[in-house]
Amino acid sequence: MNVEEVIKTTRKIPLESRTLIHMTLVHHKVNEILANALKPFEISLQQFNVLRILRGQKGLPANLSTLNERMVTKMSNTTRLVDKLIAKGYVERTICEANRRKVEITLTDNGRTALSEMDIAVANAEKMAVQRFSKKELEELNTLLDKF
Numbered sequence: 001m002n003v004e005e006v007i008k009t010t011r012k013i014p015l016e017s018r019t020l021i022h023m024t025l026v027h028h029k030v031n032e033i034l035a036n037a038l039k040p041f042e043i044s045l046q047q048f049n050v051l052r053i054l055r056g057q058k059g060l061p062a063n064l065s066t067l068n069e070r071m072v073t074k075m076s077n078t079t080r081l082v083d084k085l086i087a088k089g090y091v092e093r094t095i096c097e098a099n100r101r102k103v104e105i106t107l108t109d110n111g112r113t114a115l116s117e118m119d120i121a122v123a124n125a126e127k128m129a130v131q132r133f134s135k136k137e138l139e140e141l142n143t144l145l146d147k148f
Contacts, residue, residue, distance in 0.1 A: 001025060030129055037125035041118050043088075046073060048122070050081050051090060051115045054107040061094070061104030090114055 003013065003022050013021065034045055043051075053070045054062055068078045082105055085091040090111030096102035107115070130138060 001029070033125050033129045034122060037121040038118060040121070041114065043118065044081075046071070047081050047085055048115075048118060049073070050078070050085060051107065051111055051118070054091060054105065055112065055115060057106075059106070061096075061106045063103060063105065067105065085111070088114075 001022070003018050003025065004010065006025055007021065031045060038045065038048055049072050050067055053067055056070075064078050064082070067082070068074065071078070082091060082093060086093060088111075090108060091105055092108055094104050094106070096104050133141070
């Protein structure tokens with residue numbers, strides 16, 4: 001992807017700006033690829049992230065603050081995401097018996113099954129997104145990105 005072509009400029013962009021613009025363009029492209037992979041499931045990337053976090057709980061419930069802490073994209077609308085997943089039957093929300101002020105969220109069997117199907121679609125999309133890179137290049141890219 002050529003930054004200057006994408007943003008339709010002929011002027012020289014300072015290296016720092018060009019790098020950050022490039023990263024932003026790549027970020028949006030990757031999000032587009034992953035969102036398209038999830039489109040058949042009628043689920044957003046953020047909802048997918050919530051489902052994966054809940055699966056990582058290994059059957060233990062999570063609360064909204066746990067979900068928010070672990071989200072790849074931090075957002076304030078976690079409650080709305082959970083509500084949409086409840087409507088789809090992928091998660092359930094219960095009141096903690098030990099502390100009635102605490103809301104617990106768990107993955108349903110239906111959610112676990114759907115997530116397994118989504119995993120396949122996302123894995124294929126991820127492979128497609130990085131198909132032009134060798135394993136060594138991906139490792140080098142990760143090393144560079146770790147500097148952030």
